[in-house]
Amino acid sequence: DQQVKxxxxxxxxxxxxxxxxxxxxxNSMFDYFLWYKKYPAxxxxxLISISSIKDKNEDGRFTVFLNKSAKHLSLHIVPSQPGDSxxxxxxxxxxxxxxYIFGTGTRLKVxx
Amino acid sequence: xxxxxxxxxxxxxxxxxxxxxxxxxxxxxxTTMFWYRQFPKQSLMLMATSNEGSKATxxxxxxxxxxLINHASLTLSTxxxxxxxxxxxxxxxxxxxxxxxxxxxxxxxxxxxxxx
Numbered sequence: 001d002q003q004v005k006x007x008x009x010x011x012x013x014x015x016x017x018x019x020x021x022x023x024x025x026x027n028s029m030f031d032y033f034l035w036y037k038k039y040p041a042x043x044x045x046x047l048i049s050i051s052s053i054k055d056k057n058e059d060g061r062f063t064v065f066l067n068k069s070a071k072h073l074s075l076h077i078v079p080s081q082p083g084d085s086x087x088x089x090x091x092x093x094x095x096x097x098x099x100y101i102f103g104t105g106t107r108l109k110v111x112x
Numbered sequence: 113x114x115x116x117x118x119x120x121x122x123x124x125x126x127x128x129x130x131x132x133x134x135x136x137x138x139x140x141x142x143t144t145m146f147w148y149r150q151f152p153k154q155s156l157m158l159m160a161t162s163n164e165g166s167k168a169t170x171x172x173x174x175x176x177x178x179x180l181i182n183h184a185s186l187t188l189s190t191x192x193x194x195x196x197x198x199x200x201x202x203x204x205x206x207x208x209x210x211x212x213x214x215x216x217x218x219x220x221x222x223x224x225x226x227x228x
Contacts (some may be wrong), residue, residue: 004155032214043118043205043219044156051214088156098144102155102171 003027006103014111015042019077020108026071030092033101035064035075037089047088047109048075051095057108115139116208118220126228127198133191133223135206146217147181147188159204162189171205189220195228 005024007075013019021035031052050057050064050073057064063076076083087107091100113179115138123131126226136144136162144163148156160176162168162183169174189208193200207217 034216036219041121041221043116043207043221046114046216046218049214049216094226098146098161098209100146101158101160101218104153104155 003030004090004101004103004105006088007091008105008106009104010109012109012111013080015080015082019075019084019108019110020078021075021077021088021090021104023073023075023107024071025073025092025101027069027092027094027101028071029094030101033073034063034064034093034097035101036089036091037084038068038089038105044089051054064094077108080108082112084108085110114210115194116142116218118206118223120223121221122224122226124226124228125196128169128195129227131196131206131225133193133206133225135189135191135208135220137187137210137218140208140210141183141186142189142210143181143186144209145191146207146209147179147191148207150205150222155209159191170189173198185198193225196225198227201225201227 034049035047038044048062066073087105089105090103117136146161159174160168160170168181183189205222207219209217
């Protein structure tokens with residue numbers, strides 16, 4: 001039973017345009033959500049997070065949106081840059097447990 | 113800030129060998145450290161959670177006698193894969209968290225373990 005799903009294994013976007021990465025979850029107990037970026041041969045790097053009391057969190061070019069009724073979150077990258085090319089993982093947790101449940105990742109390729 | 117160092121990055125060894133992987137938080141105190149395993153084209157799967165000075169909490173299906181975890185200090189946790197076999201070959205990655213439940217985990221770069 002996969003509680004966190006990233007249904008798009010890959011995404012290609014032109015440099016300068018918006019990248020939108022999506023993530024769905026099934027467990028209504030999740031109340032903290034994160035996005036990580038991963039380059040080959042490196043560990044995931046924390047990008048941005050959002051608590052369930054918010055529906056939007058912004059940090060520079062990165063914005064995370066949370067739709068609790070749809071159990072859906074998305075990461076927007078504007079403008080996209082070639083250096084953003086990586087695998088992006090979303091993760092969800094119930095803040096009472098410290099445990100993260102990860103999606104399977106979306107490979108983003110930003111074309112110059 | 114929030115740097116986690118994991119060593120070694122790659123191990124190739126014979127079946128029956130025990131392998132120790134270290135995870136260090138370099139610039140913060142990690143009250144909690146986590147060990148994950150990742151199979152090809154799958155997501156990171158949590159194996160165990162360790163808190164400094166106490167026994168690790170293992171996820172269902174993870175053999176605690178096979179995967180020994182020690183978290184002796186606020187900056188170091190170790191995972192020992194005992195008597196490793198080819199089916200233990202995988203990518204192991206640690207993470208560390210220094211604060212409360214809504215503080216992000218910071219990851220090491222992982223260890224690729226190959227058992228011949």
